[in-house]
Amino acid sequence: MLPPVVSLPREQRLLLRMFSRLDAPRRASLQAFAEFLCQQQEQEEQRSAPSGAVEIQAPGDIPRPEEESVVAAMRRLTRTFPMIDRDALLDRATSLMTAHMLQGQPAAQVIDELEALFNEQYQIYLNQSHHP
Template structure:
């Protein structure tokens, strides 16, 4: 009998092999990024804008004193559910990479992520002004 992993497509087996070689912190980052991509895929951008003529306000989710970059991505995604994640993808990815692979301090990356999300919220407001 074949194991379930062997029956997976080649690209999924490769992803599992890569995942298994990562340390716990990088696994958590990969999982958060996968969640971000899934939310982006499931987002119905134009449908969200059509829901209401009044632009949505960000959720009031305060930044904790101690926060990981992964947790910050989750918080900011929940804080700004109305913004187009496609537009964030490249910059958010490079910021997370700078932290994970280049050792940029988490606080600095989170500050930059907050600015990025705020800038895209302002773009959202401009597009939805009446």
């Protein structure tokens, strides 16, 4: 028996067609970027929800593996720093991933820059938390 046919909206069908044309590394990058955007949206929704006192979050303790892809580093860093404003990271993180994927910048160098970016944004988070 065949599974039921699901009618997807046009934009979803277009995205699936583009995804299917990508090679495996670019698919992984697209998935990582989509995860990043989803986390960004969740963070915005949490910020807009009424809450009590602001609790300062410490970064997670997820060590950097000896061998790591840029996509895996983005996942690790977003899990390590869930409190960081994703809007502040979006442009720079995207350009770093693009430099690696399309311009051949070495993964270790891009990951170093991503870590510096996340740490910089964490310091901004701390400053804003102490001085709202």
